[in-house]
Amino acid sequence: MSKEKPVIIIDAMGGDFAPGITVDGTCQMAAESNAHFILVGDETRIKAELKKHSYNEEQISIVHTPEMITNEDSPKTAIREKKNASVLLAARMLKEGKGDAMVSAGSTAAVILSASLYIKRIPGVKRAAIGTVFPTLKEDKTKSPYSVVMDVGANICNSPDDLVHYAYMGVAYLKEVFNFDDPTVGLLNIGAESHKGNDTMKEAYKLLSSRSDLNFIGNVEGNDITNGKADVIVSEGLTGNIAMKSVEGVAESVKKLAKMALKGKLIWRLGLLFLSGGIKKIMKVASYEEYGGAPIFGFDKLVIKSHGRCTAYAYKNGLRTALEAIDRNMIGFMRDSISKFEADKISE
Amino acid sequence: MSKEKPVIIIDAMGGDFAPGITVDGTCQMAAESNAHFILVGDETRIKAELKKHSYNEEQISIVHTPEMITNEDSPKTAIREKKNASVLLAARMLKEGKGDAMVSAGSTAAVILSASLYIKRIPGVKRAAIGTVFPTLKEDKTKSPYSVVMDVGANICNSPDDLVHYAYMGVAYLKEVFNFDDPTVGLLNIGAESHKGNDTMKEAYKLLSSRSDLNFIGNVEGNDITNGKADVIVSEGLTGNIAMKSVEGVAESVKKLAKMALKGKLIWRLGLLFLSGGIKKIMKVASYEEYGGAPIFGFDKLVIKSHGRCTAYAYKNGLRTALEAIDRNMIGFMRDSISKFEADKISE
Numbered sequence: 001m002s003k004e005k006p007v008i009i010i011d012a013m014g015g016d017f018a019p020g021i022t023v024d025g026t027c028q029m030a031a032e033s034n035a036h037f038i039l040v041g042d043e044t045r046i047k048a049e050l051k052k053h054s055y056n057e058e059q060i061s062i063v064h065t066p067e068m069i070t071n072e073d074s075p076k077t078a079i080r081e082k083k084n085a086s087v088l089l090a091a092r093m094l095k096e097g098k099g100d101a102m103v104s105a106g107s108t109a110a111v112i113l114s115a116s117l118y119i120k121r122i123p124g125v126k127r128a129a130i131g132t133v134f135p136t137l138k139e140d141k142t143k144s145p146y147s148v149v150m151d152v153g154a155n156i157c158n159s160p161d162d163l164v165h166y167a168y169m170g171v172a173y174l175k176e177v178f179n180f181d182d183p184t185v186g187l188l189n190i191g192a193e194s195h196k197g198n199d200t201m202k203e204a205y206k207l208l209s210s211r212s213d214l215n216f217i218g219n220v221e222g223n224d225i226t227n228g229k230a231d232v233i234v235s236e237g238l239t240g241n242i243a244m245k246s247v248e249g250v251a252e253s254v255k256k257l258a259k260m261a262l263k264g265k266l267i268w269r270l271g272l273l274f275l276s277g278g279i280k281k282i283m284k285v286a287s288y289e290e291y292g293g294a295p296i297f298g299f300d301k302l303v304i305k306s307h308g309r310c311t312a313y314a315y316k317n318g319l320r321t322a323l324e325a326i327d328r329n330m331i332g333f334m335r336d337s338i339s340k341f342e343a344d345k346i347s348e
Numbered sequence: 349m350s351k352e353k354p355v356i357i358i359d360a361m362g363g364d365f366a367p368g369i370t371v372d373g374t375c376q377m378a379a380e381s382n383a384h385f386i387l388v389g390d391e392t393r394i395k396a397e398l399k400k401h402s403y404n405e406e407q408i409s410i411v412h413t414p415e416m417i418t419n420e421d422s423p424k425t426a427i428r429e430k431k432n433a434s435v436l437l438a439a440r441m442l443k444e445g446k447g448d449a450m451v452s453a454g455s456t457a458a459v460i461l462s463a464s465l466y467i468k469r470i471p472g473v474k475r476a477a478i479g480t481v482f483p484t485l486k487e488d489k490t491k492s493p494y495s496v497v498m499d500v501g502a503n504i505c506n507s508p509d510d511l512v513h514y515a516y517m518g519v520a521y522l523k524e525v526f527n528f529d530d531p532t533v534g535l536l537n538i539g540a541e542s543h544k545g546n547d548t549m550k551e552a553y554k555l556l557s558s559r560s561d562l563n564f565i566g567n568v569e570g571n572d573i574t575n576g577k578a579d580v581i582v583s584e585g586l587t588g589n590i591a592m593k594s595v596e597g598v599a600e601s602v603k604k605l606a607k608m609a610l611k612g613k614l615i616w617r618l619g620l621l622f623l624s625g626g627i628k629k630i631m632k633v634a635s636y637e638e639y640g641g642a643p644i645f646g647f648d649k650l651v652i653k654s655h656g657r658c659t660a661y662a663y664k665n666g667l668r669t670a671l672e673a674i675d676r677n678m679i680g681f682m683r684d685s686i687s688k689f690e691a692d693k694i695s696e
Binding site for chain 2: 136137153156157188189190197198221222223224225226227237238239241242243244245246247248249250251252253254256257260265267268270271272273274276277
């Protein structure tokens with residue numbers, strides 16, 4: 001394991017279309033980098049997929065395991081009963097230093113439970129977080145076209161300290177992976193004023209305001225998620241989850257509306273057709289396919305979760321995210337800023 | 349005040365375009381009903397507006413007050429300092445039995461504070477709630493095209509009992525005002541399983557499940573708001589507010605996207621134009637303009653809040669909501685079902 005040649009451990013069996021898209025995406029990323037990729041999973045099936053692609057054999061190796069966690073499994077039970085499931089083995093290998101990051105398109109619960117079993121958290125961090133990346137319509141092109149909201153459901157409740165940790169982690173993510181300077185931080189709340197919200201939010205507001213190394217812009221509301229008022233939006237897991245799914249619900253309804261229009265008059269169909277190019281162009285810069293996967297935040301080693309139904313192209317971009325984060329030492333930046341926060345708490 | 353001739357007390361000065369649209373909407377509704385309307389506000393300005401319309405003079409009267417709460421006022425301060433503001437006077441008149449309902453397009457905070465000052469809550473109810481009506485895309489045309497989510501921000505935290513009260517109030521609203529039988533009730537939560545969420549949600553789940561007079565379908569998630577999985581969605585104020593604003597945010601972003609398309613190629617503009625008829629037709633059944641205003645839930649008398657920026661047509665429909673709710677005795681139904689719930693709690 002050297003900085004010059006990063007090693008990515010891949011849960012080759014995780015995801016709805018594994019190992020087809022995981023192997024395909026890996027071969028694509030191998031061609032675009034000098035990294036090494038360890039495919040963890042059923043050797044026979046992985047080899048069958050590898051045959052479909054041309055790749056540099058020195059860049060890809062296989063670690064065989066016959067077990068895997070499927071969509072039919074309850075993640076909690078499977079984690080106990082399938083000790084050699086590909087996702088668990090990948091996490092164990094990451095712990096043992098056999099790679100710099102693990103990437104999985106398996107279920108979020110399975111990935112978090114596997115990582116929790118083997119990977120320590122960043123010193124000071126008590127609760128891991130799931131971040132969701134939202135495309136936003138920011139006018140200012142020098143800002144990140146994405147917002148990251150976290151936690152969106154790894155937890156129900158969080159402490160004010162958790163929310164400060166998430167702010168630092170989100171900032172490191174946008175800075176080091178997306179290359180955006182000085183991301184702004186907002187606290188998801190019921191109103192803009194500093195006294196709004198529950199006790200956790202009020203205390204988090206104070207803590208976030210007191211940190212000169214955070215660009216905290218104050219409370220933000222639900223509608224600020226998609227308008228991009230803040231680059232990093234921190235939230236307790238319960239509220240973050242409900243916000244994220246509310247946004248997703250509208251996206252689903254818009255798709256349904258489009259389908260209804262398609263069943264309607266010819267002129268509506270033409271309208272959709274004419275418009276689709278414009279929508280695609282506007283949205284491309286922030287599309288899910290382009291970033292491919294996001295870290296599970298809070299672990300002291302890099303754990304990337306890709307979408308369960310992602311394409312090989314999106315999977316490749318998830319691997320690129322991993323390589324970028326390794327190259328830029330994203331976890332190190334999280335560790336440093338959080339340890340500074342923890343030290344300041346003690347000295348106060 | 350008689351059942352035959354309902355009397356509506358109107359905060360004529362409340363809303364961004366008052367008294368223009370409030371007077372216009374009132375004249376429209378007067379023409380479509382036999383109700384009496386009391387316009388509360390600046391007599392000179394109201395009379396100037398009335399002159400623009402033809403109406404039956406027996407149906408409309410004016411109660412003069414020179415004071416009003418404007419957008420520039422802090423509602424909390426204004427409620428204390430402007431004792432004769434139109435919205436406060438309207439609430440006082442409602443208390444004194446001078447009408448069957450009050451309607452205001454003033455700020456939500458001003459309306460709730462005014463009502464709280466003078467109107468008792470439904471027996472058993474501890475906290476008033478704001479409900480937001482969402483258009484949904486339900487396939488089943490016999491179901492309500494609207495969902496109502498409450499509370500969306502009158503409170504931060506709520507008790508499990510509050511959430512049961514809200515369920516009964518939402519059901520009475522959809523049944524008596526929108527005429528939909530047996531509305532379903534869902535609990536906004538972080539996941540579908542009964543053990544999900546915080547302690548309040550877990551306890552509320554149990555209470556709601558135990559009520560045979562509620563069609564409770566279990567937990568619903570953020571994306572279920574717009575897909576219409578449940579007709580009535582109950583939530584603590586904090587989570588409901590964040591969910592509501594998250595949905596609104598996407599709607600704002602879609603509008604912004606459309607604007608960007610309008611600035612783009614001719615073909616995109618044509619696309620939007622072709623599609624607009626279809627979107628309008630699909631959305632019409634559930635548009636905001638059609639229902640015009642929603643009750644502030646929990647008061648023992650009918651308090652209707654219309655949108656601050658609503659049109660005269662929407663305002664008229666808010667008045668229609670008031671008349672419908674009076675005619676169908678909506679508050680009475682809320683009172684009965686909640687008192688039954690409260691009695692059952694004691695006898696258990």
